[in-house]
Amino acid sequence: MIAEAVRVSPGWLGLREPADAAARSPELVERLRRQLPPRDRLVIHDLGGGSGAMGRWLAPRLSGAQHWVLHDRDADLLRLAVAGPPGPADDGAAVSVEARRSDVTRLEPGDLAGASLVVASALLDMLTAEQLAATLRACTATGCPVLLALTVVGRVGLTPADPLDARVAAAFDAHQRRATPEGRLLGPDAVPAAVEELRATGADVVVRPSPWRLGAAHAGLMAEWLRGWVVAAGEQDAALATEADAYRDRRLAQATDGTLGVTVAHADLLVLP
Numbered sequence: 002m003i004a005e006a007v008r009v010s011p012g013w014l015g016l017r018e019p020a021d022a023a024a025r026s027p028e029l030v031e032r033l034r035r036q037l038p039p040r041d042r043l044v045i046h047d048l049g050g051g052s053g054a055m056g057r058w059l060a061p062r063l064s065g066a067q068h069w070v071l072h073d074r075d076a077d078l079l080r081l082a083v084a085g086p087p088g089p090a091d092d093g094a095a096v097s098v099e100a101r102r103s104d105v106t107r108l109e110p111g112d113l114a115g116a117s118l119v120v121a122s123a124l125l126d127m128l129t130a131e132q133l134a135a136t137l138r139a140c141t142a143t144g145c146p147v148l149l150a151l152t153v154v155g156r157v158g159l160t161p162a163d164p165l166d167a168r169v170a171a172a173f174d175a176h177q178r179r180a181t182p183e184g185r186l187l188g189p190d191a192v193p194a195a196v197e198e199l200r201a202t203g204a205d206v207v208v209r210p211s212p213w214r215l216g217a218a219h220a221g222l223m224a225e226w227l228r229g230w231v232v233a234a235g236e237q238d239a240a241l242a243t244e245a246d247a248y249r250d251r252r253l254a255q256a257t258d259g260t261l262g263v264t265v266a267h268a269d270l271l272v273l274p
């Protein structure tokens with residue numbers, strides 16, 4: 002059974018794809034390339050693959066034929082992923098894509114059998130500690146490298162500064178850690194939790210920063226991010242509500258006139274068995 006949950010909108014994923022692409026760690030891809038064994042065809046499983054952004058970024062940075070298997074609980078996003086497959090590998094070899102509707106926190110041992118690489122992007126902070134542990138167990142059981150990209154770490158910087166920034170940021174982080182029927186979400190605690198789980202298996206885990214650095218060129222993404230950030234903060238801290246609308250409008254005006262800068266910290270993890 003696939004749990005119903007808050008859905009991630011295709012529009013949001015489309016808006017963030019270029020900023021994600023600029024943020025992902027190229028150093029970890031270089032390391033990964035050195036670890037991948039020469040094969041006729043790499044089989045790459047993308048957990049929570051959504052509309053396929055990770056493959057569109059990574060496939061052309063790897064060599065040789067690739068078959069991507071995208072796992073997601075959202076059938077609409079998977080359809081978009083199949084409709085927008087990655088370009089060829091860096092040596093021109095073919096890349097194919099297959100979609101599998103599944104709950105990545107409940108993968109069976111056979112689901113990732115034969116994988117050459119497992120990846121996930123912008124997923125870990127959406128999980129509970131138990132879901133994270135189960136997902137990582139399925140990844141490490143494959144014995145292949147695992148690339149876990151773009152997990153939020155809870156540091157947001159805005160310039161110019163505003164007196165309400167710290168309170169909105171704290172309320173947003175608390176919202177990311179909210180209780181759900183499945184348990185408390187990890188939000189900004191996901192990276193240390195994942196590193197601890199993975200190192201306990203003896204794996205080598207390399208962590209690199211992958212921040213969004215948004216400025217005048219990202220007005221659309223910045224406005225959407227700001228709206229979501231402030232709404233989540235207001236849901237968490239009802240006392241913020243009276244000030245939050247004015248704060249959002251101040252910040253949106255700055256985003257529109259190109260005077261706002263936003264940094265949203267993330268981390269990328271490369272796990273080498």
Ligand SMILES: C[S@@+](CC[C@H](N)C(=O)[O-])C[C@H]1O[C@@H](n2cnc3c(N)ncnc32)[C@H](O)[C@@H]1O
Nearest residue numbers: 009049050051054073074075103104105122123
């Ligand atoms: C923020 S989106 C990231 C999508 C994509 N990886 C990217 O980088 O653009 C998170 C994705 O994880 C999926 N997801 C979250 N929890 C899941 C679960 N338990 N099983 C399967 N998919 C899940 C969501 O449906 C969504 O597509």
